Amino acid sequence: MLELQNVFLNFHSSKGTFDSGVHHVLDDVSFKLYENETLGIIGRNGVGKTTMLRIMADILAPTSGVVRKRPGKTASLLTIGLGHKVDLSGRDNALLSAMLQGASREEAEGFLEEIKEFSELGDSFEEPVKNYSSGMKSRLGFTTALLSRVDILLVDEILSVGDAEFRAKAERAMKERIMGNQTVVFVSHSDQQVKALCDRVIWIDGGKICGEGNPDEVISAYRKSLRPS
Numbered sequence: 023m024l025e026l027q028n029v030f031l032n033f034h035s036s037k038g039t040f041d042s043g044v045h046h047v048l049d050d051v052s053f054k055l056y057e058n059e060t061l062g063i064i065g066r067n068g069v070g071k072t073t074m075l076r077i078m079a080d081i082l083a084p085t086s087g088v089v090r091k092r093p094g095k096t097a098s099l100l101t102i103g104l105g106h107k108v109d110l111s112g113r114d115n116a117l118l119s120a121m122l123q124g125a126s127r128e129e130a131e132g133f134l135e136e137i138k139e140f141s142e143l144g145d146s147f148e149e150p151v152k153n154y155s156s157g158m159k160s161r162l163g164f165t166t167a168l169l170s171r172v173d174i175l176l177v178d179e180i181l182s183v184g185d186a187e188f189r190a191k192a193e194r195a196m197k198e199r200i201m202g203n204q205t206v207v208f209v210s211h212s213d214q215q216v217k218a219l220c221d222r223v224i225w226i227d228g229g230k231i232c233g234e235g236n237p238d239e240v241i242s243a244y245r246k247s248l249r250p251s
């Protein structure tokens with residue numbers, strides 16, 4: 023469905039701590055994402071998990087290497103507040119996002135009441151997003167992506183925000199989508215969520231894939247690596 027082949031990603035950095043001002047974030051990363059699977063990406067803070075999702079979503083081009091997506095397939099990055107036009111209402115943002123993800127205006131309008139109901143934003147749905155809390159933005163972003171149709175859903179930590187009740191509801195809805203043949207790439211620091219939702223896990227560190235495969239085994243190796251020896 024999607025493949026990264028020998029992907030390198032460098033950022034130019036003003037910090038002197040990196041090699042000649044270049045920060046090598048991804049260093050020869052290759053993997054395949056298969057249709058209908060839920061792939062988890064784990065690793066310490068700052069190792070490049072979000073960067074990988076942004077490359078898969080075509081938001082960021084790799085410094086070198088190839089990203090191949092099956093023709094006609096859409097991928098959408100689900101993250102807090104990304105792409106929200108803050109002067110527009112929740113309703114208009116939901117409409118825009120659904121259309122950007124490939125829905126016609128009519129189809130997108132058809133999703134709006136469902137988005138309002140699931141997100142539990144009430145009258146705030148008609149308010150500008152600049153007045154939203156981060157929890158409210160994530161409810162809007164999560165719900166819009168959940169209810170519109172994308173072939174590959176790229177989920178960045180979004181299930182870890184919001185109150186406990188909404189989080190449980192979001193996790194249940196995500197599970198249903200996964201069961202219903204949605205292809206998902208899921209970045210999370212929650213072992214429990216990754217184990218509950220993912221078929222396969224990739225662990226990255228130092229720009230490389232350090233482990234790949236069964237969630238229990240890869241998470242256990244990752245946790246072991248964090249313990250002081």
Ligand SMILES: Nc1ncnc2c1ncn2[C@@H]1O[C@H](COP(=O)(O)OP(=O)(O)OP(=O)(O)O)[C@@H](O)[C@H]1O
Nearest residue numbers: 033034045047065066067068069070071072073074
């Ligand atoms: N636009 C940018 N310009 C320069 N450096 C960047 C940029 N975006 C990310 N980085 C750096 O690249 C590295 C990887 O960032 P990334 O957000 O992908 O990490 P992450 O694994 O998702 O982290 P976390 O678990 O904390 O969310 C970090 O060191 C970060 O500071």
